[in-house]
Amino acid sequence: RSSDLDSRQVDAETVFHLASVTKPFVATAVMQLVAEGKMCLDCPLRRYLPYFSMQGPGADLITIRQLLTHTAGMGDTGDFGWTTPEYDDGAVERYVRSLASLSIDFEPGSSWRYSNRGFDVLADAIAKADGRPFETVVQQRILTPLGMRHSTLLMTDVNSARLALGHRRDGTPVGYYPYNRRHAGSSTLHSTLDDMLRWAAVNLKRGTLGRRRILRVSAYD
Secondary structure, three states: OOHHHOOOOOOOOOEEEOHHHHHHHHHHHHHHHHHOOOOOOOOEHHHOOOOOOOEOOOHHHOEHHHHHOOOOOOOOOOOOOOOOOOOOOOHHHHHHHHHHHOEOOOOOOOOOOOOHHHHHHHHHHHHHHHOOOHHHHHHHHHHOOOOOOOOEOOHHHOOHHHEOOOEOOOOOEOOOOOOOHHHHHHHOOEEOHHHHHHHHHHHHOOOEEOOEEOOOHHHHO
């Protein structure tokens, strides 16, 4: 801890940046939309994002399922732009459009490679299929129904007084914060221990928490 934060104790309501733990929320939102007939796992990504383009054989045939399972060949993100973040609703679409000059790493479906980029693209596909910004979709479909009151994908909604900050191994604070709406789908979830226990519970119960169901049992299968 830096000296000015020595009195800030970690507890069950401390807000943490959860990075790639965002991805299961993306997958849940996709499966909710699949259940409603608004998305199709084996349909081409371009059905939802007609402006999506990358170079290489099969790039125009990448499916939603391949993105979810890291088999799309889309490659990974080298620079997340933490020091030059974007905060507006159009950030994720601009990111998708910026991929047009890049090449996929392998023919979709032929191999596996972890891809933050694929989940960032999924965030835009979710937004277009649902008709609302990605963060709003996750908030209203998952976080609010589950009573995850201190969780959000939007930095503007984070309680800064309870926010845990990043530190290096030697204890000195990191000079930037890892947030950029371009990468909402791969890494912008903020949450607390209490809220994440609710997330664990709903998945252990295969989609239900109390009287609320957010996902069909068949979606897990």
